[in-house]
Amino acid sequence: MKAVFVASPEGVIVKDVPAPHPKDDEIVVRMKVCGLCGSDLEKTTISYGMGSTRLGHEPVGEIAKVGNNVTGFKEMERVFTHHHVPCYSCYYCSHNAETMCDSYQLNNLEPCGLSEEFLVSSMHIQRGGVLKLPTSVTDEEASLIEPLACCIRALNRCDLKGIDDIVIMGAGPVGIMNALLARDAGVKRVILIDPNEFRLNFGKRMGFEVLHPINDEEKTRSIKDVLSGRGADLVVIATGNQKAFTQSLKMLRKGGSIVLFGVPARSSFVNIDLSFLYANEISILSSYAATEVETNQALKLLADRRLNFGSLITHQFNLENSESAFRCAHDALNAMKVVIVNEKKK
Ligand SMILES: [Zn+2]
Numbered sequence: 170m171k172a173v174f175v176a177s178p179e180g181v182i183v184k185d186v187p188a189p190h191p192k193d194d195e196i197v198v199r200m201k202v203c204g205l206c207g208s209d210l211e212k213t214t215i216s217y218g219m220g221s222t223r224l225g226h227e228p229v230g231e232i233a234k235v236g237n238n239v240t241g242f243k244e245m246e247r248v249f250t251h252h253h254v255p256c257y258s259c260y261y262c263s264h265n266a267e268t269m270c271d272s273y274q275l276n277n278l279e280p281c282g283l284s285e286e287f288l289v290s291s292m293h294i295q296r297g298g299v300l301k302l303p304t305s306v307t308d309e310e311a312s313l314i315e316p317l318a319c320c321i322r323a324l325n326r327c328d329l330k331g332i333d334d335i336v337i338m339g340a341g342p343v344g345i346m347n348a349l350l351a352r353d354a355g356v357k358r359v360i361l362i363d364p365n366e367f368r369l370n371f372g373k374r375m376g377f378e379v380l381h382p383i384n385d386e387e388k389t390r391s392i393k394d395v396l397s398g399r400g401a402d403l404v405v406i407a408t409g410n411q412k413a414f415t416q417s418l419k420m421l422r423k424g425g426s427i428v429l430f431g432v433p434a435r436s437s438f439v440n441i442d443l444s445f446l447y448a449n450e451i452s453i454l455s456s457y458a459a460t461e462v463e464t465n466q467a468l469k470l471l472a473d474r475r476l477n478f479g480s481l482i483t484h485q486f487n488l489e490n491s492e493s494a495f496r497c498a499h500d501a502l503n504a505m506k507v508v509i510v511n512e513k514k515k
């Protein structure tokens with residue numbers, strides 16, 4: 170079978186690898202759709218800031234094989250599988266920091282989500298990593314569960330109660346997801362900032378205010394004026410671009426918060442005046458990944474179809490054409506969410 174890996178020194182390669190067989194307590198899922206995350210793109214460059222370089226963590230598929238001792242799942246069931254699950258018994262797990270659990274990043278899909286079939290461990294099965302999909306959600310929509318879950322967690326960490334104005338740096342798929350969630354939670358004003366015209370127009374069509382950091386440089390710089398002379402309550406950094414962080418400090422109101430959502434490149438150092446942070450009571454939060462609490466919330470949101478997340482998917486590529494898919498997502502000339510499908514006929 171085919172699976173996609175990071176090539177050396179950069180890019181991706183489709184390889185033939187042995188098809189997985191489940192042990193008694195495992196299942197094998199046949200991938201149907203798997204989205205490309207911004208972090209997948211960053212993994213294909215040498216400056217990626219996190220440990221794993223495994224590709225594809227948004228996979229949806231149907232169960233192909235079930236181990237002898239697995240109960241509650243059967244062949245042909247449609248499922249979303251979360252690539253990481255926490256242990257639920259360590260200090261972090263009992264202190265509301267499940268994604269910081271030492272075993273969270275150690276478990277993963279084998280060989281990866283961007284694979285015709287992949288192995289799902291007993292840990293994933295027992296700890297909420299496998300969600301059955303209702304018929305009201307298409308495979309494509311369900312492939313948004315993981316990124317949407319990450320956005321839900323990030324905004325929950327910020328506590329949107331009492332927040333009127335949000336600036337989102339980066340109008341890519343997760344930027345727009347954060348924007349849709351914020352508006353749905355009652356945030357009055359959401360401004361998206363991105364240098365990509367296609368993505369800005371996409372955001373505009375969804376009813377958001379948009380700014381181009383260069384074309385609207387003055388406005389972007391004086392975002393405080395745009396926001397009643399006060400500045401934003403919250404800035405979400407939905408990009409790995411380090412500049413966005415330094416710019417965001419100038420956009421915040423006193424007492425405002427920044428949430429780091431996009432994965433920064435390794436060694437992204439910034440010069441910050443601590444006295445500015447202190448005197449202005451600026452909070453800097455970060456949000457990494459999600460748990461089954463948020464994946465279940467995301468699935469529910471997608472299933473009730475109130476917010477049109479599905480429209481974010483603009484491109485589908487066959488697994489064999491993953492290289493083109495990565496290029497399309499990277500260049501983002503006319504792309505929002507790019508997904509890989511495992512259908513030989515396409
Ligand atoms: Zn991701």
Ligand SMILES: [Zn+2]
Nearest residue numbers: 256259262270
């Ligand atoms: Zn734990």
